[in-house]
Amino acid sequence: MQDQTDAPVLDRSTTKPVISAKSLDLTFQTNDGPVHALSGVDLDIGKGEFVSFIGPSGCGKTTFLRCIAALEAPTGGTLTVNGMTPDEARRARAYGYVFQAAGLYPWRTIEKNIALPLEIMGYSKSEQDERIARVLDLVELSNFGKKYPWQLSGGMQQRASIARALAFDADILLMDEPFGALDEIVRDHLNEQLLDLWARTEKTIGFVTHSIPEAVYLSTKIVVMSPRPGRITDVIDSPLPKERPLDIRDTPEFLEIAHRVRDGLRAGHAYDD
Amino acid sequence: MKNLLPILTVLAAIAALWYVAVAPMNIRGALDMAERGGAEVVPAESIARFDRSVWRLMMDNPEHIAAGYALERPRLPTPGQVGAELWKTTGDMALRGRALSKRSLIYHGWITLQSTLWGFALGTVLGMAGAIAIVYSRVVDMSLMPWAIISQTIPIVALAPMIIVLSSQVGIEGRTVPKAIISAYLCYFPVLVGMVKGLRSPGAAQLDLLRTYSASGLQAFLKLRLPASMPYLFTSLKIGIAAALVGTIVGELPTGAISGLGARILIGDQFGTPLAIWAALFAAAILAGVLVTLLDVMQRVTLKRMGMQT
Numbered sequence A: 001m002q003d004q005t006d007a008p009v010l011d012r013s014t015t016k017p018v019i020s021a022k023s024l025d026l027t028f029q030t031n032d033g034p035v036h037a038l039s040g041v042d043l044d045i046g047k048g049e050f051v052s053f054i055g056p057s058g059c060g061k062t063t064f065l066r067c068i069a070a071l072e073a074p075t076g077g078t079l080t081v082n083g084m085t086p087d088e089a090r091r092a093r094a095y096g097y098v099f100q101a102a103g104l105y106p107w108r109t110i111e112k113n114i115a116l117p118l119e120i121m122g123y124s125k126s127e128q129d130e131r132i133a134r135v136l137d138l139v140e141l142s143n144f145g146k147k148y149p150w151q152l153s154g155g156m157q158q159r160a161s162i163a164r165a166l167a168f169d170a171d172i173l174l175m176d177e178p179f180g181a182l183d184e185i186v187r188d189h190l191n192e193q194l195l196d197l198w199a200r201t202e203k204t205i206g207f208v209t210h211s212i213p214e215a216v217y218l219s220t221k222i223v224v225m226s227p228r229p230g231r232i233t234d235v236i237d238s239p240l241p242k243e244r245p246l247d248i249r250d251t252p253e254f255l256e257i258a259h260r261v262r263d264g265l266r267a268g269h270a271y272d273d
Numbered sequence B: 001m002k003n004l005l006p007i008l009t010v011l012a013a014i015a016a017l018w019y020v021a022v023a024p025m026n027i028r029g030a031l032d033m034a035e036r037g038g039a040e041v042v043p044a045e046s047i048a049r050f051d052r053s054v055w056r057l058m059m060d061n062p063e064h065i066a067a068g069y070a071l072e073r074p075r076l077p078t079p080g081q082v083g084a085e086l087w088k089t090t091g092d093m094a095l096r097g098r099a100l101s102k103r104s105l106i107y108h109g110w111i112t113l114q115s116t117l118w119g120f121a122l123g124t125v126l127g128m129a130g131a132i133a134i135v136y137s138r139v140v141d142m143s144l145m146p147w148a149i150i151s152q153t154i155p156i157v158a159l160a161p162m163i164i165v166l167s168s169q170v171g172i173e174g175r176t177v178p179k180a181i182i183s184a185y186l187c188y189f190p191v192l193v194g195m196v197k198g199l200r201s202p203g204a205a206q207l208d209l210l211r212t213y214s215a216s217g218l219q220a221f222l223k224l225r226l227p228a229s230m231p232y233l234f235t236s237l238k239i240g241i242a243a244a245l246v247g248t249i250v251g252e253l254p255t256g257a258i259s260g261l262g263a264r265i266l267i268g269d270q271f272g273t274p275l276a277i278w279a280a281l282f283a284a285a286i287l288a289g290v291l292v293t294l295l296d297v298m299q300r301v302t303l304k305r306m307g308m309q310t
């Protein structure tokens, strides 16, 4: 038995995980036979962690995120979010989801786009306005609330879609390759902003990416996956400090983690051949 | 207005072609008239002229070609004649305060317009309701869509008299209701097809996003599917209103109708007054153009208000 004290528990490993998957399986029945999108996935994500999922296409990264968001139903194992089923967690507004395409409504201004979840969830007009102002500030788009999506660059649109996901105070932010379609310079800038936002809001973030530097730069935990069947091959807890300037990417620690991720990805492929 | 030049060019080309075509089309009439007036024509007997091609007649009687451009009852009137007739039966009568006389095309156009608008309203409502049912129910999709397609393969000219007879059987007086039904029959289809496409235009990711908000079906409809379908709706409405007008005119053709542009066309045919037919045809075309343009303006204004680039 562990000694229980009144002191706040700072060590993440002893707190209850926010997201917990135990031998999670998901098999899609397709016309070409079953596709094992996820197989025996075990993973705990603690509160306030920034977890990246990296792996080749088709290894089940999106599927895992969609399971957490109750957009996909696992065919085996258990998955809890805040101790609830994903469905219950969704109804409790536990998470915001950011898709690869910003998916802003072209007929709504940026403000109105951010208001969309708030309208659906029945927030009052004044509360909507207050929240919109707050999240626009968070993603540094305060001057663009009245603009339409087509008047914004791709990076700004994606920031607006992050603001939309933040508007209703979900503790968990699920992001599926949110910067995948953007060029590297914009992406660097957004990565910095995202870290800053994460530090300020203390959200738990699940982040899918194809990019090793992005995963290492952002994460406290990197989950390396491999396909057919989709499974986890390595989980790396990052020793990097929370404060991360962009040039941390040239430090030996950073390169060492990147190396380990690359090895994990390669091992996954060798298994495949 | 950079579209104006190409439009005017096409218009000029059509008018030029039309003028040229008047000569061969009217040469027989011109020769008949010249013969009656005692002039010399080749060949002299009208029976013999029947066997000659119009080209041959034009070559043999070049001095009578010009008369074909001023016949009282031409096979093919010139654009000028049609324009004059149109003016005589619309603007001129309006100036003399007789815009709503039974001889004025404004009166007949108004009759046609009323039925068209009723049919358009009915067709749009039916088309939208059908589209919503199809998008939200797989069963309806499977069962309704084939019938909707089959309905459009039945020639409307065959169906129109039946609708008129049936509606008078159930005691509906006058032509307005059956004409509107025929209009709606032609109009609902483009609206249905366009709205199905529009309501289905949001992608899976868009719908997933709403699911993450636990949005209800009604919310998904009002906040996503309906606004997303607006550009499709307007495109369909423009096709729909033109179809509604055609439907009304077809509904005015079967014997018995005395008012409406369709009736004018039929009467013109029966009394051998081609100018009246052409004037009514042009009035119908102008009416269609005005209606479609109005919808086009509404589309621009609405989409602009919605902030969408068009």
Ligand SMILES: Nc1ncnc2c1ncn2[C@@H]1O[C@H](COP(=O)(O)OP(=O)(O)O)[C@@H](O)[C@H]1O
Binding pocket: A028, A029, A030, A035, A036, A037, A055, A056, A057, A058, A059, A060, A061, A062, A063, A064, A230
């Ligand atoms: N709805 C679905 N139906 C059938 N197969 C699917 C479906 N969604 C994903 N898959 C399959 O599951 C596997 C994992 O897909 P996904 O999670 O999208 O991979 P990733 O995001 O890592 O590229 C792929 O082989 C993909 O084809």
Ligand SMILES: [Mg+2]
Binding pocket: A061, A062, A063
């Ligand atoms: Mg993916």
